[in-house]
Amino acid sequence: MKALSLAAVLAVCLSGCQKESGKxxxxxxxxxxxxxxxIPGGPQEGGAWNANAIRNVPQVEFNATGRGFFYVAxxxxxxxxxxxxxxxxxxxNILTPTLSPDGQRLAYQAYVDDKVRMVVDGREGEVVEELEIPFFSPDNRHVVYQAKTGGRWYFVVDGRSFPAYRTEHNQFGFSADGTRMAYVDSPVEGAKPRLVVTDLDFKKxxxxxxxxxVMVISDDKSxxxxxxxxxxKxxxxxxxxATPDQVKEGVLYDxxxxxxxxxxxxxxxxxxxKGGRKVLVWNGQEKAFPPGKLVGQIVFRPGNKGVGLLTDSNGSCAFHEPFSGSGPQIRPYDEVGExxxxKDGKSLVYLGRKVTPGQTGKSIFMVVNGKEGPRFDKVISPTFTPDGQKVVYRVRHEGKRFMVVSDLDxxxxxQDPQHEMVFPPVFSPDGKLLAYGVKDGGKLVWNVEKL
Incomplete structure (x- = not known):
């Protein structure tokens, strides 16, 4: 394994050290x-274009507090x-820019011609053959990525390099406290995958x-x-x-x-x-899987009350809660999702799409508690407010983007003002404020509104 040079290690290590300030x-x-x-740029006076102006902004991102952002220009x-x-x-070129959760740190792959290096907090690492996407720990303190050199992949954890194999990881995640990480790899090409849970020194x-x-990690990283x-089988x-040696094993299936x-x-x-029969399993309980194919993911009902799911079958779609005892809600939609x-489990929402013959666009709508909302060209990620009394979602319609707040019917x-770009919404802890980033021309704005 080719080790990182001392200078490169120090450069990336130093990037993880936050400067202390009095406040x-x-x-x-x-x-x-x-x-x-x-964002600077645009034509000069008289309409002539400034050769040094920013001509393209291919990526913009805000963190969930509005106090962290980046754009690529x-x-x-x-x-x-x-x-x-x-x-x-x-x-x-610049690839995979990644913000830390608090928005105060940034890592990305930087190319000079065909040579690539990782840049963390503005400091350049060593040129390597290939790089994978960087990950920050939930506490923002640690950054991990994989790099390839000498034909082998190794992990770089806060600038320190660790085990090298010919295959890279294909799944990754941190623990909530940032002291452990889990990943899936194969130490030998062609071998079956293996799950590894390790401390950041690769000792335990x-x-x-x-x-x-397939590996999934809970949202709370526990x-x-x-x-x-x-x-x-x-x-x-x-x-x-926290205690990875205590493993719970489920039932064997085909x-x-x-x-x-x-x-x-x-x-x-x-x-x-199992034996040619398809079943839905929730916490060890089995139910026959409904007709059709699963659309999207299985979603957990709050309060440990089972799961909900959407299916598509023979030109119709359906919503199911198999462990509730209720029957399916079948809808004549072309598609469903999301x-x-x-949070209280009393309301649910999903997206539907129904094309009207001879009409372009205006085919996607929100279905909240079984009731359809207005139709738009596109609807993205409907989200309940913390009190569960409203639904917030992003819309693209006739080339414009805006945020919509609806009731439970x-x-x-x-309907908020239109913008060039609208980013995912967040809510204040007391649930009284709605906040989200927007882009209009050269302006990036953190927009805050009362609900």
Whole structure:
């Protein structure tokens, strides 16, 4: 294995060290509408184009507090990143820019011609053969990525390099406290995948062979579920990232797919085949899988009350809650998707699409508690407000993008102003404010509104 040079190691290690200041930085939700950046560029006076102007902004991202952002800009045939107002160096190309959860750190792949290196917090690492996407720990302290040199892949953890194999990882995640990480790899090309849970020094490890063809980690980063192979059959294993040696093994089936884990890690569900019969499994309980194919993911009902799912069968779609005792809700839609529940579990929403012959667009709508909302060209990610009394979703319609707030009957309460780009919404802790990023021309704005 080719080790990173001392200079490169120090450069990337130093990138993880945050400068101390007399006053801690405010990382709470930004609760006032703020212009966070103005991207320079555009024609000069008289209409002549400035040769040094920014001509293209291929990527923009805000973090969930509005206090972190970046954009990638093309200028003079090269690309650079501006992160929280600080401009980085220019490169031939920039790939996979990734913000830390608090928005204060940034890592990305930077190319100079065909030579690539990782840039972390503005500091350049060593040129390598290939790189994979970087990951930040939930506490923002650690950054991990894989690099290839000498034909072998190794992990780089805060600038330190670790085991090298000929295959790269294909799934990855941190524990909630950032002290452990889980990944799936194969140390030998062509071998079955293996699940590895390790500390950041690669000294304390749990390795499960023939495990991890699918691995899922709960949203709170507390637990893992993965598919494990045993003598031609499959089972689901569950474990805690805090105590990975305590493994819970599920029943063996002929095959397993569509594995899902609840946000808090307490429930697991999947689709399995047993003796030619397809079943839905939730926390060890089985129900016959409904006719048709699963659309999207299995979604957990709050309060540990089972699961919900959408299916598509023979030109109609249906919503199911197999463990509730209720029958399916069948709809004559062309497509459905993006099922979600309110936090209290009393309401649900999903998207429907129904094409009207002879009409272009205006085919997608929200279905909340069985009631259809207005139709648009596109609807994205309907989300309940924290109190469960409203639904917020992004819309693209006739080339414009905007946010919509509706009631639980699908009726629009408020349609926000139109923008060039609209980013995912977040809510204040008390649920009284709606916030999201927007882009209009050269302005990036963190927009805050009362609900």
């Amino acid at each position: 801690p930085k405010d990382l709470s939700l930004l609760t006032t509408t703020t212009v966070v950046a103005e 093309e200028q003079g045939g090269k690309f650079h990143v501006v992160h929280n107002g600080n401009r980085g160096n220019s490169y031939t 490890q749990l390795i499960r062979e023939a495990t991890g063809a 637990r893992i579920a993965a598919i494990s192979e045993v003598k031609g 499959q089972r689901v294993i569950e474990l805690s990232l 095959s397993i797919k569509d594995l899902a884990i609840s946000p808090d890690g307490t429930s697991v569900a999947y689709v399995a085949e 099922l979600a529940y309110s 699908g009726k629009i309460i408020r």
